[in-house]
Amino acid sequence: MAPTAPTIRGGPTTRPSCARRRPKPEKLRLSAELRAFVNNKLKQRWSPQQITRQLARTRPGEPAMNACPETIYRGLYNGLLDKRTARLRTRRTRRKRQRRGIPSKNAIPRMRPLHTRPQEADERRRAGHWEGDLIVGRGQASAIGTLVDRATRYTRLVHLPHGWKAPQVRDALVKQTADLPPSLRRTLTWDQGRELYLHEQIEELTGFRIYL
Template identity: 65%
Template sequence: MPRWAHNKMPTATKKRYFELLRQGYKGAAAARVVGVSTSCGSLWFLDAGGMLVPDSGPVSPRFLTQGDRIAIADGLQAKQSVKAIAASIGKSFQSVYREIKRNSKPDGRYQPWWAHNQALLRRKRPKTERIRAGQPLRALVREKLRDKWSPQQISRFLRRTYPGRQGMQVCPETIYRALFAGLLGRKPGKLRTGRTRRKPHRRGVPHLNKIKNMTPLAQRPLEVNERRTPGHWEGDLIIGRGQGSAIGTLVERVTRYVRLIHLPSGWKAPQMRNALILQTADIPPELRQTLTWDQGREMTLHEDIAALTGFQIYFCDPHSPWQRGTNENTNGLLRQYFPKGSDLSHHTARDLRQIARELNHRPRLVLGDRTPAEAMRTWITQASTR
């Protein structure tokens, strides 16, 4: 028999043979079912490493399956490029390159059943977590957490302090997992952030609630950044206790002039639209040029707002509050009147006008100790005399 003659059978036949073995068939019985000799089946089995690791299925769609590895092997046999193979199985070509390099046999051949066995063996984690097994390590991590160290700081400290002792080193992810699993005692207060469970991450996953037809901040006129002419506003919401109430905040970028938006009926998109239209109607048209907001769902009807107020509305990048720095600073000042955790529904429209008046008549260093009201009045006077 020529060398590797047992590999001349179709891939589908081999696949069925290994499926039968995983179902509990003996080698001879599986060989009879697929129509090959027992010795041929035995050669297949030996070529796959002489073992079949139990496969519970991929833990995530990003992992390669047995079928993916068979497709890779068939593509290599057909002399296809790695990029073509990756496209056919819906993976990145980098993943396929790593797969071939990592799971090829010692002689350089890529055998899909061997490769799948190797991947399953690496996936198994029979060892006990270091933090669970090592009392000194666990005590040291607890001590650093009590001192308000972050898991990253603890991990770096362990590498510096115990350079040759793997048993006294852990990565930040291990500390997080142990903390959220309860291996480090009671969870509340263990992290500086106060979090007691992991925050969900959506890396690379498009957000289903993205606001339609947003104009990104990058398209806002550059002159707005120079703060030379007024009429460019930043806006946001201050949320009350239990997210049961809210107040809208507007601040003009040049004069730091503040307007507070009363939202007695809530702050969903229709209520927000109506409140902004009604409560900014008295602002002179020349001072209603741009409005910068975050990507909150309350601005879903931004096109209506722009059409009825004259504002050109621009949206910040996600999780980028510094792009509305003036508004964020103003919200911090407003917390003197609206403490976090308080019920904001108690404040009437009259209350909000009084609070805005106090803030607008407070001298600001950035304005040369003038008040926002004085700065705004100066601009309005200059505009009317031109």
């Protein structure tokens, strides 16, 4: 005689709590418009951080047309973007392997992280909080820096005729912000590029408080 099946008490069977949810589809895989935008900007040698900020400014309130830098990096490394034209400034198309617990030789020492930046800078209500970036030209033959005041959107170009390594960027930032009064030199936010390796010297010479 076959054993009787055990009686299950209670309501309908529920999904076990330990079951994993399916991962969300990647934004770049879902949106041809977003892929085209990112492809175009990478082709122009924009950094993923620049692209993220541009999307936030030009497509506010459209989550499907916004992407964080990590999404862009993943899209490139996973083959969702056109590797023939869309490349990082470093020209890498594969993620660089990292070993845990071992600091990168390219890490910028004693960085002040972005999440510690004053709320006043985030609110964009007071002039003197700037965003800086480096734009590298075709074939990495030239570069220019940009400074944009977060409140007024006033923009300055940082000329780099002699190169864009850390000493040249330091000297150019000091020279080209020297005419600003102290009240307009509050904070400077920059990507974690090696050109800002001497950020502590820039702070001392300009009065900016720099966040990376």
